[in-house]
Amino acid sequence: MKSVAGASVAIAWSATLSLCVLPDVGGAVDDRPSAGEVGIQDWPEPGRTFAEQHYSPLSSINRGNVAQLGLAWHLDLPGERSLHATPLAIGGVLYFSGTNGTTYAVDVRSGKQLWRFDPELATHTPDRKGILFGSHRGVAYWGGNIYVGTVDGRLLALNAKTGHPVWSIQTFDEADASKQISGAPRVAGGKVIIGHGGEGGTRGYVTAYDAVRGARLWRFYTVPGNPAKGFENAAMEMAAKTWRGEWWKDGGNATVWDNIAYDPELKLVYIGTANGTPINASRRGAGGGDNLFVASIIALDLHTGEYRWHYQVNPGESWDYDATQQTVLAELDIGGQQRKVLMLASKNGFFYVIDRLTGKLISAEKFSKANWAQRIDLKSGRPIETRAARYGSEPVPIWPSVVGAHSWQRMSFSPRTGLVYIPTIQLGMMIGAKSIDVRPIESGDGVGTLLAWDPIAQKSHWEVRYIDCSWNGGVLATGGDLVFQGTGRGKFFAYDATTGERLWTFDAGLGINAAPSTYLSDGVQYISLLVGYGGGANASKVFDYGWRFNEQPRRVLTFALGKKTPLPPTLPPRFTVRAVDDPKIVIDAEAAAEGRRAYWRCKECHGKDLENFASMAPDLRESLLAMQWGAFRAVVKEGAFTARGMPTFDDLSEKEVWSIYMYIRQTARETAQASVP
Template identity: 40%
Template sequence: MSLIACTGASERPAEIEAVRSETTPSAAGSGITGDDIQAAASSGREWMSYGLGYDEKRHSPLRQVNSDTVSGLGLTWFADLDTSRGQEATPLHIDGTLYVTTAWSMVKAFDATTGALLWEYDPGVDRARGVMACCDVVNRGVAAWGDKLFMGALDGRLIALDRKTGEEVWSTVTVDQSKPYTITGAPRVVNGKVLIGNGGAEFGVRGYLGAYDAETGEEVWRFYTVPGEPGVADDPAYLQKAAETWSGEWWDLGGGGTVWDSMAYDPDLDLLYIGVGNGSPWNQIYRSPEGGDNLYLSSIVALRPDTGEYVWHFQTTPGETWDYTATQHIILADLTMTDGSVRKALMQAPKNGFFYTIDRETGEFISGDNYVAINWASGLDENGRPIEVEGARYTEEGETKLTMPGPLGGHNWHPMAYNPNRQLVFIPAMNTAFPYMHGEDWEAKPIGFNVGLDTAANMLPADKAARDEAEQMSSGMLLAWDPVAQKEVWRVDHRGPWNGGILSTAGDLVFQGNSSGVFAAYSAADGRKMWDFPAQTGIVAAPMSYELDGEQYVAVLAGWGGAFPISAGYVSTDGGVVPNVSRLLVFKLGGQATLPPAPELNDLPIDPPPSRATTDVIALGKRNFGQYCSVCHGDAAIGGTVIPDLRRSATLGNRETWLAIVRDGLLSSNGMVGFSEVMTKDEIDAVRQYVIARANEDRIVGDRAAAED
C-alpha cells in the first residue's frame, strides 16, 4: 500500500474558509452524519454520498448552470489519472475537496477549485485478482462518515481512510479471499454502519450484504441473499422460506445473488433497500434443475439497517436465467398519481427491460412496463410478475435463443436520475441481444466464467452480414420516463450502447457522457442538446455537481471501460472506436482550460502468421477462449481499446512466449494470470491457434470491406 500526501497545494484565503465553515459546519469539522448527508442533498453545495442523498435521486438543486447559461460552461481544470482501465466513480465533494476512486481501487483527493492533488492512496490490490472481476477492475466511489472515507477494494477489503490526510485508519477483509469475490461498488453509511456487498456470481459465490462499524471496522451483521445448504447452514427464517423456491444442490455452485451495486435508504421509514444480482450459474437448469423462483435472486429487498432484519422483497425476474440482475440503480421518491394521491415509491429499471414503480413501505407493485425492446416476456401481470413467452428459456442442448435484452440488460449499473419538478426518471438505456445456448456437459471451473452456457458456440462469426445484423440489434439511448404513466416522454439516440450515468439539475438540465467521447447537457423538457464537450474518450461514469465560493461546478470522471468495451467484441465499437484516456473533468461557467491534443489511435495491423492448425485444434481453442478469455479479450477474440486485441499480438507467432504468458503467468503483475490450473500446454496453444485462425478470417473481412469502400 502507498500513500502520497501532497503539501504545498494552493492556499485558501481565510475569509473563504470562514464562509465555508458557516455553510457546511459538519463537513468543515470531523463529524459527518446522516443529517449532514440529507442537508447537503437539499442545498446542493456539497455532494456527500454516492447518489447525492439517501434517496439516490442524483438531482442537484443548483441552478446557476441552466438552459439560459449552459452555453457558457467551460472546462476549468482536469486531472490525468494513472490507470488506463474503466472509470466508473462518482466523486464526492466535501468542504472544498473532491474525493474520487479510480480503477484498481485507488483513491485521490483534489482541491475542488484548482485541481491540485492533495493526497492519494493505493491499497495495493494484487493485479492477479483482476481475473476474478467479471466486468473490468473498476470502482464506483467512496462513502463519508465522521472524519473518515470508506472504500471497497477489488480484493474484498473494506478500508477506512482519514478524510483529511488519506492515511489508512483500518482495513477489514469482508469476503473469503480464497473464493472469486470482488468489490466494485460504492459503500453507503447509515447510522454509523458501513454497508458493502460484493460481486462474483459469474464465477461461483454466495452473495450477501455486510454492515461494519464505522469506527472499528468490525462486522455488525451479514444478510445472505440465497439460502445455504439445508440442514447444514444455520439459516434464519427468511432464508428457510426461500429454500422452498430452490431445487438441486445449488450451494455447490454458489447460488449467486451478489449485492454488487445499488442501495437506497429512507430515514423516515428506517428501511434500507438493496438490489440483488443474478444466479450462479446464470443457467437455472444447473443450479436449480426443477425450476422455482430462486429467492432472493433478482430482487429488491427491504431491511432494517441497524440489524439486517428482513422486512419485504419484490422479485423482478423469478427463476432468473439470463443474468437479469436487480442491482441497477434504485431511486426513492414521493409520486403524485393520476388520481391525485401521493405514493411513497421506489423505482428501478433493472436489466430485464421492465421499469418498476413499487410501494417502498410495503413492496407492493404499483405499475410497470417495458422501457426497451424485449422478447422474453409479453408483459407484467397484476402483481408485477413477468409473463414469460413460451420457449423463452434455453434448456435444450444445441438450441440457441436470441434474446432481448441480453446479459448487459436494457440498463446496467450506470446511474439514473430523477427530476422531482417534472416527475421524470432519466435512464441510460440500451437495446442489446444475446444468443443464449445451453452449455452441454458444462461443469464449473476454478478460473473463468462459470455461467452454464456454451460461450464459444455463440461468438460472432467473421462475416460482414452477421456483424451488420448485430449492429442493428444494439443501440443506446437516453430516455426520459414517466414512472406514473409508465411511458417514454422523450429520447436521445446515441450511436451505440454503454453510455454514461446521469445528472439532473434544477437548472432544468440533464447531463450525460457517452460512448462516442462526448459529454453533453440536454433540456429536461424535451431532450434538446444544449451544450457539449469533446472528452477524447468514452464516458461511463455519472456526473455530479457542487457549489464553491458562489460558483456551480459540474464534474465527471472520464475513461472508457467496463463490461461492454472489454467483452462485446465487434459490437463494442458501435459508438465509434475511442481510446481510454482516464481523467477527472471539472467545468464551470466561464471555464477556460483546454485539454492537450487527443491521442491518435494507432492500432497495430492485423498481420497474423498463416493458420495451419487442424479444424479440431481450432475448435478446441475456440471453446477454451470462450470459457476463459472472452470476458476480457472480447467476443470472438475481437479486442477493444482497453485490453490488448490478441489478433494483433506479436506473440501469436511465438509459441513459447505465448505459453510463458498464458500458461505461466509472466504478466500476472499486469492482471494477466496463468491458466495452467485449467488448461494443459496443448490446450493453451490451441487457444493461440484459434486466435491465429480468427485473425486471418478478420483480415480477409477487413480487406473486403476496404475494397468496397
C-alpha cells in the same frame, strides 16, 4: 497499501474545510442528513443523497446560460482503464475511484491531485482480478474517512485528508476466488454497507461494518445455503422452499455488486441482487422454482440486517435480468396520495414503482422492447411470460439481451420535472440452453436513448435517440432544468430537462460510461466527469466505437461557466486491427483448437474470439508481448503484470497456457493475412 500525497494537502484542506457542511460525527451512529437536508454545495454520496436520485438542486448553470459552459481543468490519470464512478465533492475536494479501486483526491478549483491511494493488488491475492474488466463504481464518505472496496475483497477506510489507511478488513474468504468487489460502499448510521460480485458460482450476501473500527456487525445472505447445515434465519428458510435440487453446490449467486439505497426515516436499506448461477433456471435444479432471492429488491433493517420485505423482479430468472440497476427513492403523488416509492428501470425492460414501506408493486410498464413477457400482473406482482421466454435447446430471439434495456449506468430523477432520465439500450440476443449470442437482430437494435420517463403515468415524456451509439454514460439532472449525459462516442451533452432539446456539446475525446456530479466551491458551480470507456462494452461488436487500448488518455474533466481551457488533442477512433505475426512461429492447430476453448477465462477483458471492443485491455492480436512465448507465460502464469491489473492464472496448466498462446498466434496470423490487399 500506499498513498502518494501532494505537498500542499494540509494547505488545501485548511482552505477548503470550512465549505464542508457534513458533520464529522466520529463514532456516533446518527444518520447523515437525508435528501433535502444535505448542503447543496456538496456531492457527498455516490447518488448525492441516500435516495440515489443523481439530482442536484444547484441552478447557477441553467438552460439559459449553459451555452457558456466550458472546461475549467482536466487531469490525466495514467494507468487507468475503465472509469465508472461519479466523483464525490466534499469541502472543495473531489474523491473518486479508478480501475480496481485506486482512489484519488483532487482539488476542485485547480485540478491538482492531492493524493492517490494504490491498493497494491499485486501483493493481495492477485488471482482474484479476473473477469471484472477493472470496473469500479465509486467510494463513500463519512466522519472524515473515504471508504473503498477493492477488487480482491478488502474494505478500507482512508483518511480523507491524507489518503492513508485507517483500517482494512477482508470481506470474504480469501480462498473464494469467485468473489470480487466493484461497487461503491454506502455509509449510514455509522455502518459501512458493502456487497460483492461473483462469476462462476458463489453465494451472495451484503455486510455491514462499523465505520469507525471496521468490525463486522451483520451479514445477510441473498440465497440459502446447504439445508443440512441449517439456515441463518427465517428468511433463508423461506427462500429454500423456492429452490430445487442441490443449488448450493453452485452457490446460487444473487450477488449485491452495485445496487444499495437507504431510507433514513424508515431505517431500511434496499439492496438489489444479481441473476442466478447458472443463468438458465432449468440447470439450477430439477423442478424449477422462484429461486429467492435471485433478481430481487430486498429491504433490510439498518441496525440488525433483518429481512423486512422483498420484491422479486424475475421469478425463476433465466436471462441474466438481474436487479442490480440502481433503485431511486422518491415521494410521488399517486391517485391523490403521497406515496413513498422505490423506482427501478430494470434490465428486463420494465419500469417498476414499488411501495418502499411494504414492497407492494404499484405499477410496472415497458420502457423498452421486451418480448419475454406480455405484462406484469399488478395483483400478484409476477410477470406474464410469453411462450418464447422459457427457451429450449434451440436458440430463440429475446429482447432485451443480457446487456439489459438499462444496465448499471446511472439514471436520475428530478423532483422539479417529476421525470426519471434513463440511459437505455435496445439490443436483442439469440439465447438457448447452451448459448447466448448478443447481437442486433432487427433494425432498431444497437440504438441507445436518453429517455425521459413519467413514473406516475408510466409513459415516455421525451426521448433522444443515439442511432449509432447504445453503450452510453450515466445521467445527472439539476435544478437548472438541465440533464447531462456522456456517450460511448465521446460526446458530453446538456439537454433541456423539460423538452429534451440539446443545448450544449463537448468533445471529450474518449467514450464515457460514468455519470457526472455537480457541486459548489467558492460560490462557483462546477460539473465533474470521469472519462474512460470500457466495462461490459466487450459484450458485443455493436459497442465498438473505435477506442483502442492506451491510445486515448483516461481523465477527469471539470467544467464551469465562462471557462475555455483547451483539452489536448487525442488520437481519433480506430477500427482497423494492426495484427502482428512472426512467420517463424509454427502453429500447432490441435493446440490452438484447445486454446480457443480455454480462452474463455480471458474473453471478458480481451474480447470474445480476440475481438476487443472495450479498450481496457490489450488486443492480443496486436500485442508484441503475446508474440513471445516466454513473456506470455510469465504474464499469464507467473503474474509478471499483476501490478498493472493483469490477473495471475496460476491454476492453468502449462499445456493450457501453451494452447491459449497457440490460439492467439493462429488468430493473429489469420487476421494479419486477411488485412493484406
